[in-house]
Amino acid sequence: xxxxxxxxxxxxxxxxxxxxxxxxxxxxxxxxxxxxxxxxxxxxxxxxxxxxxxxxxxxxxxxxxxxxxxxxxxxxxxxxxxxxxxxxxxxxxxxxxxxxxxxxxxxxxxxxxxxxxxxxxxxxxxxxxxxxxxxxxxxxxxxxxxxxxxxxxxxxxxxxxxxxxxxxxxxxxxxxxxxxxxxxxxxxxxxxxxxxxxxxxxxxxxxxxxxxxxxxxxxxxxxxxxxxxxxxxxxxxxxxxxxxxxxxxxxxxxxxxxxxxxxxxxxxxxxxxxxxxxxxxxxxxxxxxxxxxxxxxxxxxxxxxxxxxxxxxxxxxxxxxxxxxxxxxxxxxxxxxxxxxxxxxxxxxxxxxxxxxxxxxxxxxxxxxxxxxxxxxxxxxxxxxxxxxxxxxxxxxxxxxxxxxxxxxxxxxxxxxxxxxxxxxxxxxxxxxxxxxxxxxxxxxxxxxxxxxxxxxxxxxxxxxxxxxxxxxxxxxxxxxxxxxxxxxxxxxxxxxxxxxxxxxxxxxxxxxxxxxxxxxxxxxxxxxxxxxxxxxxxxxxxxxxxxx
Numbered sequence: 001x002x003x004x005x006x007x008x009x010x011x012x013x014x015x016x017x018x019x020x021x022x023x024x025x026x027x028x029x030x031x032x033x034x035x036x037x038x039x040x041x042x043x044x045x046x047x048x049x050x051x052x053x054x055x056x057x058x059x060x061x062x063x064x065x066x067x068x069x070x071x072x073x074x075x076x077x078x079x080x081x082x083x084x085x086x087x088x089x090x091x092x093x094x095x096x097x098x099x100x101x102x103x104x105x106x107x108x109x110x111x112x113x114x115x116x117x118x119x120x121x122x123x124x125x126x127x128x129x130x131x132x133x134x135x136x137x138x139x140x141x142x143x144x145x146x147x148x149x150x151x152x153x154x155x156x157x158x159x160x161x162x163x164x165x166x167x168x169x170x171x172x173x174x175x176x177x178x179x180x181x182x183x184x185x186x187x188x189x190x191x192x193x194x195x196x197x198x199x200x201x202x203x204x205x206x207x208x209x210x211x212x213x214x215x216x217x218x219x220x221x222x223x224x225x226x227x228x229x230x231x232x233x234x235x236x237x238x239x240x241x242x243x244x245x246x247x248x249x250x251x252x253x254x255x256x257x258x259x260x261x262x263x264x265x266x267x268x269x270x271x272x273x274x275x276x277x278x279x280x281x282x283x284x285x286x287x288x289x290x291x292x293x294x295x296x297x298x299x300x301x302x303x304x305x306x307x308x309x310x311x312x313x314x315x316x317x318x319x320x321x322x323x324x325x326x327x328x329x330x331x332x333x334x335x336x337x338x339x340x341x342x343x344x345x346x347x348x349x350x351x352x353x354x355x356x357x358x359x360x361x362x363x364x365x366x367x368x369x370x371x372x373x374x375x376x377x378x379x380x381x382x383x384x385x386x387x388x389x390x391x392x393x394x395x396x397x398x399x400x401x402x403x404x405x406x407x408x409x410x411x412x413x414x415x416x417x418x419x420x421x422x423x424x425x426x427x428x429x430x431x432x433x434x435x436x437x438x439x440x441x442x443x444x445x446x447x448x449x450x451x452x453x454x455x456x457x458x459x460x461x462x463x464x465x466x467x468x469x470x471x472x473x474x475x476x477x478x479x480x481x482x483x484x485x486x487x488x489x490x491x492x493x494x495x496x497x498x499x500x501x502x503x504x505x506x507x508x509x510x511x512x513x514x515x516x517x518x519x520x521x522x523x524x525x526x527x528x529x530x531x532x533x534x535x536x537x538x539x540x541x542x543x544x545x546x547x548x549x
Contacts, residue, residue: 028062415467460538
C-alpha cells in the first residue's frame with residue numbers, strides 16, 4: 001500500500017515538458033499590464049514560453065476590444081478620481097469580506113439575486129478597461145471558452161455570474177495579490193502588500209483607490225439607484241480603506257467558516273489553479289504555511305478595523321447558518337445593515353436556491369497531499385473559532401417556502417420559434433447593412449462576415465431564455481439557424497456584389513461556389529465556427545441562471 005501511494009504521488013506531481021496554454025485569469029489584461037508584470041518578475045523559463053505566448057495573444061485581443069474606451073475614459077478618471085478618490089454612491093455599498101474559501105461566493109450570489117442590487121460580472125472584471133461596447137464584445141467572446149463551473153470547486157460560473165472586483169484591479173493596474181498567488185508565486189511577498197495596503201507606497205495606494213473608484217463608477221452608470229455589492233477576499237484587510245473610499249456610505253458583511261476547512265480548501269485551490277502559473281509551483285508545505293500566515297493576518301486586522309465601524313453597518317455570518325437557513329440568515333443580514341427585505345427578494349433568492357439545488361460546501365477533488373498543520377496553525381484555528389463563534393452547534397436545515405407564483409413551464413417549441421424569429425431579424429439586419437454599404441460604395445465588397453459571431457450569441461441566448469431551460473436538441477436547432485442565416489447572407493451578398501452571368505442555374509452555382517470559398521477561408525470560417533459553438537453552448541445551457549439575470 002505504501003509503495004502504491006508513493007507511485008500515485010509521483011504521478012500526480014509529474015509535470016509535462018512544456019506547460020500547455022490555458023484559460024488564464026489575466027487572459028484579457030492589456031499588453032502594457034503584462035509588460036509591467038514581466039518586468040517585475042524573475043523571468044520566464046522556456047518551459048512556459050508557449051503558455052505565455054498564448055496569453056499575450058489573448059491579451060492583444062482583449063486590448064483591441066477595449067482600447068478606444070480606455071482612451072476616451074482616461075480623462076474622466078484623471079478628473080474625478082486621481083487625487084484623494086472618493087466614490088459617492090447614494091444608494092450605498094455593501095462589501096462581502098472573509099478569507100478565500102470561507103463562503104464569500106455563496107453569500108455574494110445570494111445578495112446578487114436582489115433586483116435592487118448591481119454587482120460586477122465576470123465579463124466586466126476580466127476586461128476592466130472596457131465599458132459598454134468593449135464589455136458587450138467580451139461577453140460574447142467568453143461564451144465558447146469559459147466552462148460552466150469553476151475549475152477549483154465545480155461552483156456555477158460564466159460570463160454573466162457575479163465576480164470579484166479584485167480581478168478588475170489586477171487586470172487594469174496590478175493592484176492585487178493575484179499575480180503573486182497564481183502567476184509568479186516566487187514573488188508572493190512582493191504582491192502580498194496589496195492585502196492591507198499598509199506596506200504599499202503612496203503612489204500605489206492612490207492607484208488602488210483611483211482604479212477601484214473608476215471601476216465602481218462604470219458598473220453603476222445608469223444604475224445609481226441600486227445598491228452596489230462588492231466581494232473580494234483581499235478586502236478583508238482593507239476595511240478602513242474602503243470606508244474612506246466610499247465616504248462612510250458602506251456596509252460590511254463578514255462570513256466565517258471552520259478555519260481547518262478554509263486552510264485545506266485553499267491549499268487544494270492553489271494546486272487546482274496551477275495551470276495559471278508561469279513558473280514552477282512551490283512545495284505544498286510552503287503554500288500551506290503562506291496561507292496560514294496570510295489568513296491570520298487578514299482576519300485579525302479585519303476584526304480590529306470592524307470594531308471601529310458602527311454596529312449598524314456591520315453584519316457577521318457563519319457559513320453553516322447560511323447553508324442551513326439561507327433565507328432566514330440573509331434576512332437577518334438585511335435587517336442588520338439597513339437594507340429592505342420584501343417579497344420580491346424572497347422570491348428571487350428562493351428561486352435561485354431551487355435552481356442550484358441544496359447548497360453543499362464546495363470541495364474540489366484532492367490531487368495531492370495538503371501538507372502538515374503546524375503548531376501555529378492549530379493555535380490560529382482555535383483563536384478564529386473562538387472569535388467567530390464557530391464551535392456552536394449547527395442549526396437544522398430550514399425548508400424553503402413555496403413560491404408565490406408558479407414558474408413558467410419549460411417549452412422546447414417556444415425556444416425553437418424564438419430562435420427562428422431572432423435568426424430572421426438579425427439576419428435581415430445584417431443583410432440590410434450589407435446592402436447599405438453596397439449602395440454607398442459598390443466597389444468596396446464589404447460583407448462584414450465577423451457579425452456571424454454576434455448572430456450565434458443572440459440566437460442561443462434568445463432560444464434558451466424563451467424555452468426557460470436549454471437542451472442538446474435546442475442547441476442543435478440554434479446551430480442550424482446560424483448555419484442557414486450564414487449561408488443565406490453570404491449567398492445574397494455574393495449575388496449583390498458579383499455578376500456571374502446571364503442568370504439561371506449557372507448563376508446560382510457560381511454564387512454557391514463563392515459562398516463555399518468564403519465560408520471555408522480561415523478568416524471567415526473561424527468566426528462561423530465560433531458562432532455555432534456559442535449558439536450551441538447558450539442554447540443547450542441547463543444550469544442555473546446567473547443570479548440577478
